[in-house]
Amino acid sequence: MAEKPPLSDLELDDLFAAKRRTAPAPAPALMARVLADAAHVAAAQTAAPRATAAPEGLMQRILGAIGGWPGAAGLVTASVAGLAIGLATPEAIETLTSDYLGAANAFELDDFMPSYGGLFEEG
Amino acid sequence: MDLALDAFSSVSDELLLVAFGNGDMDAARALTMRLTPRALAQAARMLGGDRAEAEDVAQEAMLRLWKVAPEWRQGEAQVTTWLYRVVANLCTDRLRKARGVGIDAIPEPEDDRPGAEAGLQDAARARALDAALAGLPERQRQAVSLRHIEGLSNPEIAEIMDIGVEAVESLTARGKRALAAALADQRAELGYEDG
Structure with a gap:
């Protein structure tokens, strides 16, 4: 028995076209389910920022402990002032410490007054 | 809508x-x-x-x-x-x-246009094609369907199937040859006269 010749490319293309033409439309119920999913996802995405607030970071916690940004500003001012005082070494402190260590027995009142005279001397 | x-x-x-x-x-x-x-x-x-x-x-x-x-x-x-x-x-x-x-599990395609002769012939051809496609190895079936039914390009199919373009060409060529041979016996039913 002779074998029948295979279909030609044209005939196959014809079959593919028939397949495309007869592709059944999706059931309306499926389309409705897909759209409902879209609505759920959209709703979840718009609600997400409120539902999951970002966890408090380290910086936020430190700021909270010292009273927020005004507290931080005060802390920075105090730190800078402390550094300046340390660098400047006011004379009063020098007088007191050197005399104390040198076992001086008397202090004048102005020994206790802060003085930054040294800062203005030309060096 | x-x-x-x-x-x-x-x-x-x-x-x-x-x-x-x-x-x-x-x-x-x-x-x-x-x-x-x-x-x-x-x-x-x-x-x-x-x-x-x-x-x-x-x-x-x-x-x-x-x-x-x-x-x-x-x-x-x-x-x-x-x-x-x-x-x-x-x-x-x-x-x-x-x-x-199995092929037996393939349901009859729903005919959207009952009574129309062209529609009936399309349905018969689509059914025969489905059966022949089901007989192909999975990768060939996928490549042939994406190329010739969905009308995608070979590079697109390569991306979808995670293979090279040459592999796609080989799969579709082998798939089409197998389909052409498998459907040869049904020429008359499909409305194609013997050459």
């Missing part, structure tokens, strides 16, 4: 997806109309005609599309290619879990 489809007919899939990512439900409707039939058709072919399971796959693939919308990077991939790839992966997973859907 037709109205929404018409209004968006000149807008690309990608722009619609970005619009949906920004909460536009009209864009979601247009994408649903456009892409669900294609996802369903691909799933039905890959799963051997199991309609209920194909619907599950199409719905799941579309759900993944909705979820990826806000992070969609424009210009990186085509939406359809991405979707076909997801459908292919979902079907492959399901086929691995439940091997052995």
